Amino acid sequence: MKKYTKSIGVGFSAMALSIGATLVQAADTIKVGVLHSLSGTMAISETTLKDTVLMLVEEQNKKGGLLGKKLEAVVADPASNWPLFAEKARELLEKEKVDVVFGCWTSVSRKSVLPVFEELNGLLFYPVQYEGEESSKNVFYTGAAPNQQAIPAVDYLMNEVGVERWVLAGTDYVYPRTTNKILEAYLKAKGVAEKDIMINYTPFGHSDWQSIVSDIKKFGTAGSKTAVVSTINGDANVPFYKELANQGISAEDIPVVAFSVGEEELSGLDTKPLVGHLAAWNYFMSVDSDTNTDFIDSWKAFIKDADRVTNDPMEAHYIGFNMWVEAVKKAGSTEVDEVSDAIIGVTVPNLSGGFATMMPNHHITKPVLIGEIQDDGQFETVWQTAGAVMGDAWSDFLDGSKDITADWTAPLACGNYNVKTGKCSGQNY
Amino acid sequence: MRMSSVWLKRLLHVTAVMTLLTVNTFMIARESLAAVPDEELLAPMAELKSANFSKKAQLVVDLSNIEDERVLLILKGMLGGDLYYSKQSADSFFVLSSGESGYLAQNVLTAEMLSDISKRDYKKISVNNSLRRLLRETLASLQLRSPNVETRIDAARAMMKSDDESNIKPLRQALQAEESASVKKLLAVSESMLVARYGSSHERVDAIGRLKGELYPEVRSLLAGFLIERDGAFLEADSDVRKAAAEALASIEDLVAFNKGVENVYFGISLGAVLLLAAVGLSITFGVMGVINMAHGEMIMLGAYTTFVIQQLMPNHIDYSLLVAVPAAFLVSGLVGVIIERGVIRHLYGRPLETLLATFGISLILQQAVRTIFSPLNQSVSTPSWMSGSLEINGALSLTYNRLYIIIFSLMVLFALAMLLRKTLFGLQMRAVTQNRRMASSMGIRTGWLDALTFGLGSGIAGIAGVALSQLTNVGPNLGQAYIIDSFMVVVFGGVGNLVGTFVGAMSLGIANKMMEPFAGAVLAKILVLVVIILFIQKYPRGMFALKGRAAED
Known part of the structure; x- marks a missing residue:
């Protein structure tokens, strides 16, 4: 009995010590929240981003941390469960008191955490290409807006490849629906007739593409060059491309340009039959630049796997993280309001040899690259925009958002200012 | 010596x-x-x-x-x-x-x-x-006189994509020298297509006439191209050519529509075969044993991962990997099935709700285990060369090989299973136990052991389904979830505990789905099928082929 009491006593004192240690540590660290799914359907894409942030934090600590303090990553796993995203976000902000959060992949998860970040005045860096139509005071969008990915890709097909008939194929949820709405309006504005546009939606994880591919094949025999603009998400891409190859549709006949297929997705795929199909991104692993080579080397060393690939959302986190670091240095503080003000106009190198600047609408400047899939699962850049393109939060091609603009600098300080009525609705979601 | x-x-x-x-x-x-x-x-x-x-x-x-x-x-x-x-x-x-x-x-x-x-x-x-397009065309024109017939067929077929006037001459020369009838036919089509573009007005109309009834997509595309209207004017100025093209196109469209119908049925059957493969294992565990096995999908997933591992072990013999993977997947999934039955399910017979929850838990455990062992990323399973490409029946109808083999394979699995149940001692004992456990037990059958084997059989067949599905879809931790609902749907719709029911159920769901898809879209087609099944179950709660007589009375 006595023995037990003793060991309990030791236990308690050890606990007290460790609590003391964390308290001391807490005062000396800046907490960086990571809100990416590590289990469930989205784990396939988001786990990589969690590792990216951990790597960036480690590298920053090697450089001596930030404001004389060490950075400490706090990882939460929202398990691909949208309501859980909001809960975990609240936990990170209220309980862990993190200074910044890097996280989310799907639009629905972002929409789910948005009210939490606005209520608790947090700071979120969102790294994935998305449908736009949003600009929140508390969110910085480091992925591409539609005008930084979809529109240039369509321009490329129209002007360089001579495409006249369009198949807009997507998974049935908010990002493809909105993007296709924008693209449809854009194509019609360019004089494409209604009958030359075919729109098709499929459920999540669709695996039986026979009829749709056969329809696309038939649609492509109307005498003019046809292309598929694909916003098909995640897993469904593999069977889609397999079916295309099996039905004998090559990229030379009907090219598919995808907005959600990157190096990571291709690494789970036999790419021989896909050679020549296209993807539009703001970064490819194959880009030849010194910053990129360094980034790939440190990523492979960090993850201890020489075969791992890098991709576009990883670059977005790289840019976002460095922008945040610069802004904190500039503001001399990690206070959300001060950092948000300081970050606008901050310019950091991107991985494709250029620079990215944070704009007043909380979106960044990016170059747009079109790449053809190669048989080693990499992309060969076949076209790119002359300079960096500014992210446009509110599309110019949709009726509802044409007149809306976002500018978070004084005096406007509004995410959705209607230039016609001169009003700021204050509604973001 | x-x-x-x-x-x-x-x-x-x-x-x-x-x-x-x-x-x-x-x-x-x-x-x-x-x-x-x-x-x-x-x-x-x-x-x-x-x-x-x-x-x-x-x-x-x-x-x-x-x-x-x-x-x-x-x-x-x-x-x-x-x-x-x-x-x-x-x-x-x-x-x-x-x-x-x-x-x-x-x-x-x-x-x-x-x-x-x-x-x-x-x-x-x-x-x-x-550049690839140009290379393909150039190579084709260089290979029109190749000594190998297969190469000449490919070359002649590739020439249909050409829109280069200078190719007319080599095509004509090749046509004259050609002896094989099938190559000749392809060459003639390619030549007519080029003449239809570049000949004199009279030659063009003639050439278009020769293209009547040709179902190749390139021919349709060419003819349709003559009829395109831009800003109120036709791109093709010659009205005779337009008239001939419209005529030829009309003759083709009817045939295409017919072929499209045939193709739709094929798509339906192939979807049905996939459903059948996924569901046939469940028709044993759920249909015969009455276990609501939510981990059935994960047994499929294990089979697919076994295929992946086998391919990693024999990277230079991908063509034979599937033949090895089928028995291996059966053993792996079957063994896991036996362990699950002995470890969990046997304690829960007669308590469907607890079984449901327990097997759902197992499915989550298996998914996360695969994520931990293999990473959450999808794994790349290669397709053997004999399963890629398609069998071209005519220009408008081609059957993809992977689906064709899967249809045959699913029928073989179904047949083997039926034989096992009908003709072997194990099948006899299994049916005896499910019909009257106590009587079977008093006849000397080890019912507990038989339960484990039956569950193992159902799981093993799910593993085989995983080998087939690895050729169609992603091999990842979520593979099983995509098929679990469909599998239950097939078994319930077809009639519980009945292989014929499972077969007819799978095929009718597959064909119904594909028939609706062209006009309703993939999302709506799926919903419609679900609605039909719900209504059907209201009227016939025991499914299409309900067991009759004493066996049906629980």
Whole structure:
């Protein structure tokens, strides 16, 4: 009995010590929240981003941390469960008191955490290409807006490849629906007739593409060059491309340009039959630049796997993280309001040899690259925009958002200012 | 004995030397066949290194005009993205291929082979889509007179994509020299297509007339192209040509519509076969044993991962990997099934709700286990060469091989299972236990052991389904979830505990789904099928083929 009491006593004192240690540590660290799914359907894409942030934090600590303090990553796993995203976000902000959060992949998860970040005045860096139509005071969008990915890709097909008939194929949820709405309006504005546009939606994880591919094949025999603009998400891409190859549709006949297929997705795929199909991104692993080579080397060393690939959302986190670091240095503080003000106009190198600047609408400047899939699962850049393109939060091609603009600098300080009525609705979601 | 082995060695040695000699003479012969000096080939090739894509296209045309058989090798290498140049030595170009161990490089000029090279020392000559298109067409025109019939068929078929007037002459020459009827037909279509574009008004109308009834998508595309209207004016000015094209197109459209119907039925049957494969294991565990097995999908997933592991173990024999994977997947999934039955389910017989929750828990455990062991990323399972591509019945109808094999395979599985249940002692005992457990037990059947084996059988068949599905969809931790609902739907719709019901259920759901998809869209088609099933179950709660008599009374 006595023995037990003793060991309990030791236990308690050890606990007290460790609590003391964390308290001391807490005062000396800046907490960086990571809100990416590590289990469930989205784990396939988001786990990589969690590792990216951990790597960036480690590298920053090697450089001596930030404001004389060490950075400490706090990882939460929202398990691909949208309501859980909001809960975990609240936990990170209220309980862990993190200074910044890097996280989310799907639009629905972002929409789910948005009210939490606005209520608790947090700071979120969102790294994935998305449908736009949003600009929140508390969110910085480091992925591409539609005008930084979809529109240039369509321009490329129209002007360089001579495409006249369009198949807009997507998974049935908010990002493809909105993007296709924008693209449809854009194509019609360019004089494409209604009958030359075919729109098709499929459920999540669709695996039986026979009829749709056969329809696309038939649609492509109307005498003019046809292309598929694909916003098909995640897993469904593999069977889609397999079916295309099996039905004998090559990229030379009907090219598919995808907005959600990157190096990571291709690494789970036999790419021989896909050679020549296209993807539009703001970064490819194959880009030849010194910053990129360094980034790939440190990523492979960090993850201890020489075969791992890098991709576009990883670059977005790289840019976002460095922008945040610069802004904190500039503001001399990690206070959300001060950092948000300081970050606008901050310019950091991107991985494709250029620079990215944070704009007043909380979106960044990016170059747009079109790449053809190669048989080693990499992309060969076949076209790119002359300079960096500014992210446009509110599309110019949709009726509802044409007149809306976002500018978070004084005096406007509004995410959705209607230039016609001169009003700021204050509604973001 | 000893003597003979020495002789054997000598003989082998001599043969080896002779083979080497023949290879050498062959190479010399090759070189002597080369019609032009190396410099003439090297000049355009040196420019390829740094040219942009439009310049490269010009260089390809230049190369193709050189009469030298090495040009074929160069262009083929380029089309496949395998043409590299050495970073060290100037003016040496290689076609890279992967051998048993590491890469092989073949010098395109001397045909000399280098083995075990490092890919880092070589740089690829990149190609893009338009260049690939040009290369394919150029190669086709060079190969129209190839001695190999298969090559000529491919070349003649590829010429249909050509819109180059200068190809008319070689096509006509090839047509005259051609003996094979099937190649002749393809050549004639290609020739008519080019004449329809470039001939005189009279020739064009004639050529279009010859294209009547041709179902190739290229022909349809060409004819439809003559009828395109832009800003109120036709792109094609000649009204006779337009009239002929409209006529020919109309004759084709009817045939196409018919073929499209046939194709839809095929799609339906193939979807049905997939559903059947996924559901047939469940019809044992759920249908015969009455266990609501939510982990059924994960058994499928385990089978798919087994395929992946097998392919990793035999990377040089992908073509045979599936034959090994089928029994392996059956054993792996079956074993896991037996463990689950013995460990969890046997304690829960007669308590469906607890079984449901417990097996759901198991499914989550298995998913996360796979995520931990293999990573959450999808794994790449290669398709054997005999399963890629499609069987072209005619220009408008082709059946994809992977689906064709899966249809056959699912029928074989169903047949084997039916035989097992009907004709073997195990099947007899199994049916006895499910019909009257106590009676069977008092007859000396070890019911507990039989339960485990039955569950193992159902799970093992799910594993086999996983091998087939690995050829159609992603191999990832979520593979099983996509099929669990469909499987239950098939079993409930077809009638619980009935293989015929499962077969008819799977096929009718597959065909109904594919028939609705063209006009309702994939999302709505799925919803409609669900609604129909719900209504059907309201009227016939026991499904299409309900068991009758005493067996049906629980």
